[in-house]
Amino acid sequence: MTASAAETHPQLHAEALEALRALTGRQDAAFHPGQFEAIAALVDEHRRALVVQRTGWGKSAVYFLSALLQRRRGAGPALIVSPLIALMRDQVSAAARAGVRAEAISSANPTEWSQIEQRLAADEIDVLLVSPERLVNPRFRAEQLPHLVERCGLLVIDEAHCISDWGHDFRPDYRRLRDLVAQLGPQVPVLATTATANSRVVADVEEQLGVTAQAPDGTAGGVLTLRGPLTRESLRLGSLTLPDDRQRLDYLVRHLDSFEGSGIIYTLTVSAAEDLATLLNRPDRPVRAYTGRTDAEDRAQLEADLKDNRIKALAATSALGMGFDKPDLGFVIHLGAPSSPVAYYQQVGRAGRATDSADVLLLPGREDRAIWEYFATASMPSQDSASQVLTALAESDAPLSTPAIEARVDVRHSALELLLKVLAVDGAVEAVKGGWIATGRPWEYDAERYENVARTRRQEQQAMLDYERLGRDESGPEAVAVDPAQCRMVFLAHQLDDTSAVPCGRCDVCAGAWYPSPEDPASSPSSGGPAGEIPGDGSSDGADAQVTALLGRVGVPVEPRKKWPQGLDQLHVGGASGAPPKGNIPLQERSEEGRVIARMSDLGWAVPLRGLLRTDEDGNRIDATVPSAIGSRIVEVLKEWNWDQRPVGVVAVPSTTRPQLVRSLATGIASIGRLEDLGSLGLAPDAGPLHGARNSAFRVAALWDRFVVTPELQERLDALDGAPILLVDDVVDTRWTVTIAARLLRRAGSGQVLPLALAQEA
Structure with missing residues (x-):
């Protein structure tokens, strides 16, 4: 908080501070720098604002408090669009302490939709949370969205980097939000939040937020961007390259207990997460798998188990990502590197939010680049596929369901669903009752755009390889493309265009390897375990046997x-x-x-x-x-x-x-x-x-x-x-x-x- 913001809006500041303390349950709570500035811009000035702040800064406090204060001033309910509804349970509970009445409409609670709609009509809801996929749903778009737009007191776009082609987690449905913003009057405040946005993403989101924005003096383009430092002093970063899977798995079996507290071990694939959980799990030190195949009910329980330290770690894919909040998470390990430093930063940002120290270790694999390429090509629509879909819909006299389209076009199911979203956002197709129809709106494949995106993805992959090689004295074609002595935290900050970062003095480039050497004796478990665990006297027999059992599975x-x-x-x-x-x-x-x-x-x-x-x-x-x-x-x-x-x-x-x-x-x-x-x-x-x-x-x-x-x-x-x-x-x-x-x-x-x-x- 700056003195000028409090002095300019004294009554609002006092009211907001009281609400913050109710929200947090702490009478000594105070605003982080930038939080009240954002609230004031939304509530008193009705601005369009983009908040780019590191994970744990308190973005949810800004939008829940702004929603509450807007409601007190007679505004309609706030609409929060977020891909993280299932992971926002804690925030919604905290908001209730401050008197915010929040509900969610998602695929997880269809039996409650009717009751929620009745409460909306009775003006008994302050905040409605919806996923971006809801914006495609014909019934929601036809029956609920027009009323929400008419009454909306605040629009919040959470994880706003998803809007942008250049964001690390672009989602086609999010691009509909540009149209939604355009439907709102200039007096309706709009807030976009993210923890992972470089300058290109920021400019893209600003442009989309500014569709109808006005500054307080009536001039166009009143988007206020509040950007803070994205580094976190608590993180101790490191990267250890080992020759093969056997040695990487052996390392985790032998040394997991040297990482204090509980944490997350990220993998690139579902099967790797499941295999790793099986390998590391012990009765006295549980490790569980968390992937896209995990049932919603099981996910909630696993998240609670990790938060309450009932398990040592979750072996997880990116399914455990944005929105998971455990302030004392002790470590994040990656078995395999994400495809970009920005995505990597987003995941390691889960650790060390409210602790003095948290460990972050990357164990890259030889297969990483092949996996990156697979996911990159699987997510890019092709001109031929789009033409097939548009032709099939144009030739049909009735709406076509997705299975019916599959029978007419040569596109795999998952790619077809993504393509339909892209075409729907571009206005070429529309979801209606019974399926999809072609709108007849002219559509052209934007080859230049997709080539630019592909080029950016390749540059990000190279940057991730450069990150791995920091601290090495190399030459030749595999040499690092930046100063090998550059601090790891500074490198990640620069990838996010945060030039305020200074060397951390903690990472393995700044201070030397802080993590166990592969040759070190096995870490002693924190408590006694059953027979067959890794010996605590330095023997590697236990680790060898466990890894051999996994890698030696026959068929x-x-x-x-x-x-x-x-x-x-x-x-x-x-x-x-x-x-x-x-x-x-x-x-x-x-x-x-x-x-x-x-x-x-x-x-x-x-x-x-x-x-x-x-x-x-x-x-x-x-x-x-x-x-x-x-x-x-x-x-x-x-x-x-x-x-x-x-x-x-x-x-x-x-x-x-x-x-x-x-x-x-x-x-x-x-x-x-x-x-x-x-x-x-x-x-x-x-x-x-x-x-x-x-x-x-x-x-x-x-x-x-x-x-x-x-x-x-x-x-x-x-x-x-x-x-x-x-x-x-x-x-x-x-x-x-x-x-x-x-x-x-x-x-x-x-x-x-x-x-x-x-x-x-x-």
């Missing part, structure tokens, strides 16, 4: 497909051969549960598999024979496969991109396992490479007539008299290839079909 099960996708009739699947398949796949035509060595997102064996299954600079798959180490691993998978009846033969899926790899795999298995090499399924004469990540309906359509049972194969199958066979391929992705191939083999008289591949994509 990952692959569940068979059990139902045909919808819309196959639209794609004329079946054709002259009969009616299109629908419903459940008959048991006698299904594949059995299959096996792969590992998922491509796994720890351990995924590393050599990614090397074998790599592509060249032009994106072409590299073909080679199966290396001996991977061949030996396949043998172990076969030995541990607990099948009902041992297979007697091997059939290969024909490959146009890796024929040598698949054939060498099938031949090797047949030789070592003393199975009959039945050869390969035949390819239809017009079968070419399968390109792109197709959705299920289009994948089935592309595969339906792709394979044939050759006369030679039919003769060999007949001789086996219904015995089980292995079906071999290089990679399992959508599982439709093995599903279609297994159906063909079963209809040709084979027994059970057991799919076996090197890896699974998902």
Whole structure:
């Protein structure tokens, strides 16, 4: 708080300070620098304001207090748009202490919507929280939003970096907020808040907030930006590069107890988080997984367990991100680096909010760049996909649901949902009752914009690699692109365009390695545990055994497909051969549960598999024979496969991109396992490479007539008299290839079909 702000708005300051103390439950509470300035700008001046302040500064206090003060002055309810409704329980409870009546409308409480709508109509709600996805919902947009806009006393855009293409967590639905801001009168204050915004994001958000903004003197462009220092003195940063997954996991098993308090261990993939939690969990020191696959109820319990220190750590993906608040979080460790320093800063900002010291350690992996590239390409809409969607909607006489669109366009389900959001924000499509329609509004693919975004993402990735290499004396193509002696906190601050940062004196560049050396004896657990834990006398046997057990898992099960996708009739699947398949796949035509060595997102064996299954600079798959180490691993998978009846033969899926790899795999298995090499399924004469990540309906359509049972194969199958066979391929992705191939083999008289591949994509 500055003296001038309090002097300019003395009555408001006294009233706001009283409300702050009720909000916090502390009679000695005082405003942080910038908090009252923001409140005064909103309540007394009705300004548009952007607050860029570090995590833990108290942005939620600004918008809840501003909402309360606006209501006391006769304004309508505040509308808070946030992606973090499920994580705002604590803030809402605190707001209630100050007399703020807050409710939320989200997918988590549909049974309460009617009651909330009645309370809104009766003017009994001060703050309504909604997710950005609600703004797309036809019923909400038609029935609730117009009344809220008409009565709105304050609009809050939480995590405002999501508005911007340049933000680290851009979300298409957030771009609708520009239109919402434009609908508000200039007298309605608007607040945008974020903890992670560089100058480019700030300028983008300012431009969107200023659509109809006016300064107090009536001139245009009255957006007030309050930006504070983004560094935190409590954080002790470090990065430790280890050669492989085994050593990284060994390090965590041996040294987790050296990190004080409880914390978060971030991973880049769901499977890595689940594997890590299994590895580190002990009865006396629990570690749990928290991912996008975790049920909402379980998430709430896990968050509470971590806040109350009932568990040592959560092994988490980015699903545990913005909005989680544990002021005394003791450490944040990353097993694998996020794709940008800004995203990294956002996650490490969970730690050390109300403590003098918190430890932040990065353990980068060799697979990081491949994972970054996968997520980057998966989130970018393509011109071809957009054209397919717009054409399908334009040609339909009625709204199309998302499954109905899937039957008409060759886009994977998750990518289609993202694309529809982008097109909806741009006004080319609209969600209505019954599905989606084309608006007829002209739309052009903004290739320059997406190329600029892609270029920025590549620059961010390089910056993250530079961060990892700080403190090293390197030369050559992998040398750090900035001063290697630069303080880690200063580096992160500069990535956020915060030039006020000074060397922290605490990180491993400033003060040397503060974290345990990989050669140090294992950390002693804080309390006694069961037999089999890591010995406290420095022995590494316990850690070795635990890591070996995880990395030595023999095979990952692959569940068979059990139902045909919808819309196959639209794609004329079946054709002259009969009616299109629908419903459940008959048991006698299904594949059995299959096996792969590992998922491509796994720890351990995924590393050599990614090397074998790599592509060249032009994106072409590299073909080679199966290396001996991977061949030996396949043998172990076969030995541990607990099948009902041992297979007697091997059939290969024909490959146009890796024929040598698949054939060498099938031949090797047949030789070592003393199975009959039945050869390969035949390819239809017009079968070419399968390109792109197709959705299920289009994948089935592309595969339906792709394979044939050759006369030679039919003769060999007949001789086996219904015995089980292995079906071999290089990679399992959508599982439709093995599903279609297994159906063909079963209809040709084979027994059970057991799919076996090197890896699974998902």
